[in-house]
Amino acid sequence: MMRDRSPVSLLAIAGAAVQAVACFLPWSQFAGFPGEMLNSGYPGGARMYVLFLAVAGLAVLVLDPPRRAAAARAAGAWSLAVSLLTALLIGYAGGGLVNVGTGAWVAVGGAVALTVGAYLLDLGQDRPLTVWHLPDVPWRQPAEIVLTLGVAGLALWGFVVGLGIPDSTIANGDDHVILRAFSLNAITAGSEFLSFLLGIIGLFVIASRVGIVASVSAVTQRQRAALVVGASVVAIAFPFTQGGSPYGLRIAASIGVFAAAAVGLNIVVGLAGLLDLGYIAFFGVGAYFAAIYSGTSTSPIHTTLPFFLVIVLGALVAAVFGVVLGAPTLRLRGDYLAIVTLGFGEIFRISVNNFDGSSGPSLTNGPNGVSNIPDLKLPGGFSFGDNHSLFGVELPFQANYFFLEILLVAFVMFAFLRLAESRIGRAWVAIREDELAAAATGINTTRLKLLAFALGATLAGMAGTVDAHVVKVAAPDSFTFIESTLLLAAVILGGMGTVPGALLGASLVYLLPEKLRFLQDLRLMFFGLTLILIMRLRPEGIIASKRRQREFHETDATALDRAGALDPPPGAHA
């Protein structure tokens, strides 16, 4: 427990405690600020995230974990950022700092005390990072399972809360675009989401400094079955948290498609190390295939194929495209391959734009795309276009497509994980590491690279067939270069070669622009800035590859090392 009773330490503790209490006081003297800050007794709006940060800081200081001072500094800095930003915005929205509630000022004061105290603490006194263990007792296994399920639940909570924050926009008259985006009105409107984002990042930083992130990920690695169950339960539970509203479901379904494609791209980029900048074209092949054979009147081919056949055939057609593109080009490496694939992506987009019957064969209905794709119907008479009520909860029809997505993502993840940990997956990684050595070790590098390309294309095509039915249209505009880039960003951001990484990356890349709407025309600029920031802070991706950690059991100390646990000081090996 707490050994450090120095004045500096006590100052920090007092600051954190004051800040936590301040979150239960009113932060504004008027109603209507996003998140409602007028009331006392319940920490609504940004106060909730400040409270979390303050309590985390308090816990770090009192419980004395490894790297105490480093974690306390993070708690101070992030809580100060959120509370000060919120206080200033409240002042702006209320027409003067006079209208900022006392709670906000008390919180800012507490944050300053916490920050000053934490930065005066001696980093040299910090104990080195270690992995936390549950004692080796009979209930260790169940406890780890509960912890793993808890992590899945936490993820659902974060997703639902983040999605539930209203993304209000404010009309700003005739101001210039840039003025509008940078205007305090816009930022005020988005302040609740902003504080949510900053709060989550701050908590993550604190948790990784004291070793919780590394320890928990070690546990979830051991309890993979529980992780799978937890993730499935969370995914299935999600539609029931939306209170019958289709908004979140639509976004979640799109994220699902995006994630499935990202996992496929992860085979090509993450495992085999081949940079593919035209990957969206394979997705497009699947989407167009499904659209053309959906039975819509806008398709020049009036044949309707059953959906399960469309999935399989669409994936196969995409695979053929993958082989056709890969066979002549895979002798190229690095930049050269990237440019050829980029060209292929453009060829695809321009082709479907022109295959309208006048400037090319009548196949894709040109720039208008194949639209009005009818709702899916299962043989039993179940239509995906109907609303349903389950367990007394109203589920809009979008939930049907969401569940279809879950199946798709689950299949893609399953295939990826099993491939990654197989003879084939090891050969891909070997090629990425050293192609010449791989060939000298008996790997047919050309064939294996082609296989990676084809399988990546297959999964993308499969995701495309589902996507066409979700968005009900396949049009050239959906398969532009920027889409390929975003998929690549999702893979790199989340962490190359890992499935949770691709999922998280896909969610971020899709969700951030959606939720940054308050920035209006500049939201994409801020999105780009966020990507740069994440790469600067965590270049290996948010959920880094733990390939080495999984396959063979090893001591936890080295496991921590491999997990990329933030800069463990020398001598961390216990």
Place this chain on the structure above:
Amino acid sequence: MSTPVTSVLEASNVTKRFGGLVAVNDVSLSVAEGEVMGLIGPNGAGKTTFFNCLTGMETPTSGSVTYKGQPLRGRPDLILKAGVARTFQNIRLFPNMTAIENVIVGRHARTKAGVLSAVGRGPRYRREERESDEMAKELLAFVGLRHVRNELAKSLPYGDQRRLEIARALATEPGLLLLDEPTAGMNPNETAEAVKLVRKIQAKGLSVVLIEHDMRFVFSLCDRVAVLVQGEKLLEGSPQEVQSDERVIAAYLGKPAEGESA
């Protein structure tokens, strides 16, 4: 040698030109079953290029190579499958894979699992994986690296990396092992260990050809030694013969200048 020996590797008149440069000129070499042959020569003599011609990294301009009567031609992975494995002068491991993963990759050519069995994971797949894993552990124990099997290859000390590369090559079940400077950068203790390791490999019934600059290592270990100078084979013989040959001494130390007595 009076006993009749069967030859494993037959290289006849191998020539490799890079533009105007003749890196390997008309070299013939025969390696007998179970023998350790040394390949020495000054820097730039074409030893590594010759190895590259044997293993498919380079295509010889002319000449032919046969392994156990089968002509060796084409891609490195096919030659490896035929039974010729190699290590590299500048170690080429898979740096971000663990030691045991490096060795298991060596099993690639001797295992079959494809995409469907990897996703399906039937009993045959699991047996194959288990066997690869066991064999990799045995090989790591054989080269003395069992205790570091879960370390990343790049984090191993230099000498261990050399031994790991040998374990990876052995995992491919070769009949002939080509070692390119196996003791480069090693201290005397590690070199002594390497001598023991090559003897153990020989005892398994493998033939070994090694490129080396450490003469004590070569002459204490090899049954026969061939000398390459400027792409040509100068001579071939027992360590004693090579050691006492004036041409070899001249090639390494240079000829005495005019008027100077040797």
